[in-house]
Amino acid sequence: MELHRETDADTWEVEALLDTCFAPGRTALSSYRLREDVAPARELCLVARGTAGEVAGAIRFWPVRVGAQDAMLLGPIAVHPTRQGEGLGAFLLQSGLDRAAVGGVERVLLVGDAPYYGRFGFRRLANVTMPPPTNPDRVLGIWDWAGVTGQVVRAKPR
Template sequence: MELHRETEDDAWEVEALLDTCFAPGRTALSSYRLREGVPPARDLCLVARGSAGEVAGVIRFWPVRVGEHQAMLLGPIAIHPTRQGEGLGAFLLQSGLDRAAVAGVDRVLLVGDEPYYGRFGFTRLHGVTMPPPTNPDRVLGVWDWDGVTGDVTRGA
C-alpha cells in the first residue's frame, strides 16, 4: 500500500471512489453544503493506492468555522469495497489525524458513529450545530473543543 497526499491529479479517481462507496446522491448531504466552493485542505487529504496503482482508499479534510473558531471537517473517508475489512479505514483515519496534529490543527469534527470513532478520541460535541438535518448525536470532535460552540459554517 502506498500512501500519499492527494493532488489535483487524483481528483477524478477520488470522486469515482466516493461515488462507488456512497452513490452520486452523496452530495445532497448537509456536510456537502460546507464543502461547496471551498477547496479541501490538500496537505491533509490522503490517497491510499494498491500495488497496481489503484485507489484503495481516501480521506479528506475541509476547513470550517465553528462560531469564531477554525476547525477541520473530516470526511469523507472511503475504502474501495474490495479492500474493506483490512483495517485501511482505521489506518487512513489515524494517518490523517497524525498529519493534522503535525500541521497544528487545533480541532477536528465529523459526523459519524461515536462507538466507531471513539477509539480515535472523538466524543459528542454539545453546542456545535451542523446544518440540518444532521442528527446532533452524530456530531463528534477530537482535541481542543473546550468553550467552542456555535454553528458550523464554511471555512476559508
C-alpha cells in the same frame, strides 16, 4: 499499500471511489454544503493506492468555522469495497489525524458513528451544530473543543 497526499491528478479517481462507496445522493448531504467553493486542506488529504496503482482508499479534510474558531471537517473517508475489512479505514483516519496534529490543527469534527470513531478519541460535541438535517448525536470532535460553541459554517470560499 502506498499512501500519499492527494493531488489534483487524483481527484477524478477519488471522486469515482466516493461514488462507489456512497449513495448517489451523497452530494446532497449537509456536510457537502460546507465544502462548496472551499478548497480542501490538501496537506491533510490522503490517497491509498494498491500495488497495481489503484485507489484503494481516501480521506479528505476541509476547513470550517465554528463560532469564532477554525476547525477541520473530516470527510469523506472511503475504502474501496474490495479492500474493506483490512484496517485501511483506520489507517487512513489515524494517518490523517497524525498529519493534522503535526500541522497544528487544534480541532477536528466529523459526522459519524460514535462507537467507531470513539476509539480514535472522538466524542459527541453537544454545543456544536451542523446544518440540518444532521443528527446531533453524530456530530463528533477531537482535541480542543473547550468553550467552542455554535453553528458549523463554511470557511471563506476559494
